[in-house]
Amino acid sequence: KKLRLEKLKGTKSITKDGYEVLLAGNIGAPEDADKVQQQDGQSIGLFRTEFLYMNREDSPTEEEQFAAYKETAEKMQGRPVVIRTLDIGGDKEVDYLRIPKEENPFLGYRAIRLCLDRVPFWKVQLRALLRASEFGNIHIMFPMIVSIEELVQAKQILEEVKGELRREGAAFNESVPVGMMMETPAAALMADVFAKEVDFFSIGTNDLIQYTMAVDRMNGKVAHLYSQYDPAVLRLVKKIVDSAHENGIWAGICGEAAADKALLPIWVGLGLDELSMSPVSILPIREQIQGLSKADCENLVKKIFLLRTGNEIEEALKHCR
Numbered sequence: 001k002k003l004r005l006e007k008l009k010g011t012k013s014i015t016k017d018g019y020e021v022l023l024a025g026n027i028g029a030p031e032d033a034d035k036v037q038q039q040d041g042q043s044i045g046l047f048r049t050e051f052l053y054m055n056r057e058d059s060p061t062e063e064e065q066f067a068a069y070k071e072t073a074e075k076m077q078g079r080p081v082v083i084r085t086l087d088i089g090g091d092k093e094v095d096y097l098r099i100p101k102e103e104n105p106f107l108g109y110r111a112i113r114l115c116l117d118r119v120p121f122w123k124v125q126l127r128a129l130l131r132a133s134e135f136g137n138i139h140i141m142f143p144m145i146v147s148i149e150e151l152v153q154a155k156q157i158l159e160e161v162k163g164e165l166r167r168e169g170a171a172f173n174e175s176v177p178v179g180m181m182m183e184t185p186a187a188a189l190m191a192d193v194f195a196k197e198v199d200f201f202s203i204g205t206n207d208l209i210q211y212t213m214a215v216d217r218m219n220g221k222v223a224h225l226y227s228q229y230d231p232a233v234l235r236l237v238k239k240i241v242d243s244a245h246e247n248g249i250w251a252g253i254c255g256e257a258a259a260d261k262a263l264l265p266i267w268v269g270l271g272l273d274e275l276s277m278s279p280v281s282i283l284p285i286r287e288q289i290q291g292l293s294k295a296d297c298e299n300l301v302k303k304i305f306l307l308r309t310g311n312e313i314e315e316a317l318k319h320c321r
């Protein structure tokens, strides 16, 4: 099996009838880019920058962050590197940020909410990201967006930072692509509007499932309700992908479900452009894609969308393999 996967290196993730999906890697540090390359990932679909902030006494400086982003961009040699701005809070804690304890941290002060509230602090990261954009194909992505106001505000702050860098004469990529995580039902339902404001969508199924099903993703007691097969979740994914394509932008998935073998035909059928996953999943998923036909996957989507429950869908997907 290992040898078989080894042989897939250098080949494309393309179906029998010619539909190509970009397979990307999720990383938490520049070193992880090596793993993505070892597994022949075509790009980095999610750099979780919060790991740069965790397990230390205070925030990483602009220079530290710049070095990390630049190193990653350079390692990927011009291939896309989607870097997500700080997504702290929820299950990820950082003591020195002194975030007050909350009853419902997943519904509270986290991610973009915190960054829009602490603009000078956030700008340090944006400066580092923009400066690093000179050294490769960096894409900037905002997490946990629920409203157009938040997105507009985030983009405005990014523009301010560009202005500051321009005045300082610092080099950066003026047209760095800007995208957003699609991980809340509010964003998914408004995807047609959001699609006019960004260059790409990346679907965070981990949170999208949690917020759609109203199930804390860390709570084992209600884990049976947390399902990537639920038709409510799949309808939101379809809405996101269709809205992206109607507006000429790409859509990917960077949550765990991107590497779910049972759902892969559904992702292909729905027309996902990119799937970003743990590097070890890349070659097995490539192998599976090469055995699929896009036309069959589209028919399967039609069948699956007639079903009423996650269990029915999960069962149906088992039998079609």
Ligand code: PEP
Binding pocket: 046, 048, 087, 183, 203, 204, 205, 206, 207, 208, 254, 255, 256
């Ligand atoms: C997600 O929510 O699916 C996602 C990719 O982000 P994280 O797991 O970091 O919340």
Ligand code: MG
Binding pocket: 183, 204, 206, 207
């Ligand atoms: Mg998330």
